[in-house]
Amino acid sequence: MLAERRIFHISGHERRSRTGAIRKGLARLALTGYRVAGILVYPLAGPFLAYRSWKGKEDRLRRSERLGYASQPRPRGPLVWAHSASVGETLALIPLLCELGRRDIHVLLTTGTVTSAELVSNRLGDQVIHQYVPLDLKFSMKRFVSYWRPDACITAESEIWPTTLLELHRRKIPQITVNARISDRSFERWQRHDTIAEALFGKMSLVVAQSDLDAERFRDLGAWPVLVSGNLKGDTDPPPCDPAALQRYREEIGERKTWAAISTFEGEEKAVAGIHKALMPRNGQLTIIVPRHPERSDAIEDMLKTQGLVVARRSRNDPITPETDIFLGDTMGEMGLYLRLTELAFVGRSLTGEGGQNPLEPAMLGCAVLSGSHVQNFRDAYANLARKGGARLIRDVEMLAKAVHYLLSNDVARRKMIDAGQETINEMRGALSVTVKALEPYINPLTVTARLQPKSATAR
Template identity: 75%
Template sequence: MNMGLARMALLGYRVAGICLYPLASPYLDYRTFKGKEDRQRRSERLGFPSAARPRGPLVWVHAASVGETNAVIPLIRELLRRDIHVLLTTGTVTSAALVKSRLGDEVIHQYVPLDLKFPIKRFIAYWRPDAAITAESEIWPTTLSELSRRNIPQIRVNARLSDRSYARWQGYGTIAELLFGKLSLVVARSDVDAERFRDLGAWPVLTSGNLKGDTDPPPYDEKVLEGYMAQVGERRTWAAICTFEGEEEAAAFVHRALKPRHQQLTIIVPRHPERGDAVEAMLKEKGLTVARRSRNDAITPETDIFLGDTIGEMGLYLRMTEVSFVGRSLSEKGGQNPLESAMLGCAVLTGPNVENFRETYQQIIRKGGARMIRDTEMLAKAVHYLMTNDIARRKMIDSGHEAVQDMRGALSTTVKALEPYINPLTVSARLRPASANG
């Protein structure tokens, strides 16, 4: 495709967005009905603000969902430390809840507007960001174009491109060049990701490592943990976290296979807590007794499964065990972040489908902190081995800690790369009289 056709294709995308705008409200109504939108704040998705813009420099930070939000929290705190206001947008209800629990009123939170001309123009005109920092792999053409038209720097941090996304963009090379070329700076998660961004037209591109390695361990309520651990008593535990459909069934299989020997407690934490009812029904059909965190159920000696169907409590669930299977790796593809498990003292198990976290797993496995399993039967054997072999489990836990420490440093590299964009904002913020910031 030549450059002229590529420009026509992007124009067609924008025109299609304008034509489809009348359908945006019905679309959001449907998503609200499905529980995927916040009913009280759905207008934010159309670019209508629900908060006042503060005076002074403001950086728009976008994180698509929970994983990206956790990754950028240290960077956000660095911006706040420099007296820069932060507007944080996310795209899911669960990530919004995480922002509220982890950052509270430190940032202004809005749901990200749809990538349509009118919502995006409305959003940018109101918030007037001095820079836009995105921690996401998706490329939104209208957003990129509207920010570029206003000469607002667009920076991508912790940037990655999955195998599938990279292959897809390669098929539209000229369009990719037009879009990726609008990015002012890309700070990639790995050398592989950096090379992919360069190949698609981004420049300059730097490599920082994974920002998730610099995140703090997820918080927890100490009294709640003490209460649950007292209820667990001397029972052995293991956890299956960030699970998708099919992986809860695998965890149930493991539990039933090991129960005659261990009488263990299995902790299951679905990636999407709203699936709690369906997961509980499946477990009960298999004859398992379930205690749900969302109901504040007690863990009794008869409890088979502790279902962690709440938002923002991964720190609680991982501190209840030393063996963690990380989902979206057996029945689904892509994988989930294993760093929280390694940080909090768990021997990490994963399925083979971890392409979205390939480099992270490679480093932890190389150190000996994680083990890849092929199927459900192998998972059962690995859980049994780790629950009964204290020396092997402790060795994996220590190796996981070491791997996490080796991966730290991405935050300082990222902040250094951002200095040409954020240092002038810091100076402007600190020169402004305190009374003018209200």
């Protein structure tokens, strides 16, 4: 009987091992299929990029960079490739990139959008080499990596590209993710394909996560080692603004009360317009709307005008008059201006949208923060702010209207929220030093090499 149990136990173990081997084999097959599909669609990449350029979503003069062709020479010496997908991720990386520069390490920064490229040019200039990130296709990525030969790759937050991960792993280039987070939706999707996740996440050299929850999720998906730093966005400087423009608009606004709805998504602008109309008789306020995607501004203006509202647009340099209802912030890179014109900000993608947007910038610039409840992408930041009293989450449009009216008419309550928000920001600082310490095994040898080698020459 004991022998039979032992045989049964061994057979069960063998079945589990065989099942695991089959699943790993299927994962390898799926990743191979992904790469082969990339090879097959590569001839269509040129027309695809041309179409996106026509739509204004690619830089027409630099779209060859998306195929891995370099537009600048590679400098001689150690070089770290850093990648950030969006404007927010780029802002979060800036202090870390400046730290690498202070260590005499060349930084190649790739971004995926035209707006991110403009931000890099304005904020970093020639402190980094900027290129558009190549498409996650074998020929593009191979060409890119062969030219730039990075000594390490640092990505921000949650960028996972299979071909890129596999190509860097094949070349033994360390792959590090900093300020790492993973949304509820992404985590659930990766869990459904856990063997593929393990095959990819297991190739990361280091993950530095924003929170304990993010760290646990990365570990569950196969990443190791995983450390926790906090949010790098807490260590960023406040977004700048044009002092002359700020002074002009402050003079035009005068003594009027103001509030802003920033990073709004479709449906939220209409709700904000309704709140403005409801509160105008009592407060006489100016409402500032800053859509997340400025290309929607024409449609937003048309919607506002159909409701009888007077609109001034920043892109047209319209003046703000006593009759102006809405100041439409339809430009990129001027969030610092819009937030300095108010002390109360609703952060969008949280009422009709999903996931939320970064609340740290308005808190940093002295705004009481309001948001809808759908903020899972910034859960930790909102939790910290709400715990101190610097942010309030609201359920619906009616509750938002009541909160806006209360805070516009109650200076003490608004000031209390502002102070709590700035106290929270101060407590959240420190993620940069933790991240740099975690990166030291990778960047210290590069620093030594860089300082022994002149930076003026270029190399192929």
